[in-house]
Amino acid sequence: MVISTYPTKGSLYGNKFSAVASYTKNTLTHMSRSVHFTVLADELTCSENYTEQNVQVIRCWRRNSIKSFFVILKNVARYKSSQKLIFAFEFGMFGGSKLLLGLIPPLLFFIKVLGKKIYLVSHGVILNFSDISGQMGVPERGFLSKSMGVLLKSYYFILGLLSTKIIVFEEHLRKSLIGIGIGENKIYTIPHGVHEEGEIPSKTESRKKLGIDKNDFMVLCFGFLIWYKGSDFIVNAFRNKFKEEGITLIMAGGESNVHKKDPVYARYISNLYKNVEGHSNIVLTGFLKEEDIKYYFSACDLVVLPYRAFISASGPLSFALTYKKPFVISSNLKEYAKTADFKKSLSAVDMSVEDIVFNMDEDGFHKRILEFVKDEKKLALLQRLSSQLFNKRKWTVIGDMYNRITA
Helix, strand or coil, rough: CCCCCCCCCCCCCCCCCCCCCHHHHHHHCCCCCCEEEEEECCCCCCCEEEEECCCEEEEEEECCCCHHHHHHHHHHHHHCCCEEEEEEEECCCCCCCHHHHCCCHHHHHHHHCCEEEEEEEEECCCCHHHHCCCCCCCCCCCCCHHHHHHHHHHHHHHHHHHCCEEEEHHHHHHHHHHHCCCHCCCCCCCCEEEHHHHHHHCCHHHHHHHHHCCCCCCCEECCCCHHCHHHHHHHHHHHHHCCCEEEEEEEEEEECCCCCCCHHHHHHHHHHHHCCCCCEEEEEEEEEEEHHHHHHHHHEEEEEEEECCCCCCCCHHHHHHCCCCEEEEEEEEEHHCHHHHHHHHHHHCCCCHHHHEECCCHHHHHHHHHHHHHHHHHHHHHHHHHHHHHCCCHHHHHHHHHHHCCC
């Protein structure tokens, strides 16, 4: 059994509330075909049941509804022959209310009482509240921030007690959980999978379709517009520092539907939009249609991840690897290099992590990007790194890792 958000029928990215949906579908699709999966998924438009290959999807729970927990337990209890359950965990998966987040440990407790082995796939590890305090509108230092940090550590420790095994996407996150007392033999690192795209349009074709000048240097920042991903940082950097002609930033993504009713987030988005106004070198696309994603990645020269906090693997990075695109990361993500396949890939192309990071200050970021604009050889090295990681993180490889861990 699986509890997760899930894309719309027949799609891979058709869930505007959660990127976990596409991850879960990719995971199940690439695990053993001899296993039958039953997914208890979120209702996107209505409740429905259908089957795709060896995956039965039961859309039975609603976001922001306490009743969803009872519906899930009822369905788990029905499937007595299923002894293993994958729980795709992320903050906000059931909605924005803190109460709903607090009900997840009791839900897992009762699932455990029903005799299920719980494989927790943690799509984020937040142990220091200061990492996300700016997103919550709370001072980074102070009693509240410290108290929330203690609460977060306790929360993850309880999740660890209730789980048979925990899966995270980066070695740094695994060590963080070990650091709060969860047994190291219980936690496994499986890198975020990379989709193998079919026919990819050429850069020339993609730029023509998108109306981008063939001579421009196109920087792509992909994903939800949100504080911890540094959406405002990169917009402000391009607004204030990038005066050169022919360098364009494409912000390919939309508002977070999980946070849009939060007044702090509403102010954040409003300010972000205002800062884009009047700057022709910055383009906001809003949510992309699934069929258009390939054109934006094919058209770009460089993918940038300006994250303020390292709390999970990056879905946008996986897209960059799918299209074998050069990428750079903020210094906050430099611990990516602790994950074995990332470390080996850097070594294979004779690079260090310092070669691909930038500091989160506008002057340093501007200088770093210009290095790649002016030096095609450096850009080519980044592309080779991307190709190395692509081969190591194909979903077929990741699916086999899940097969072994859940066997």
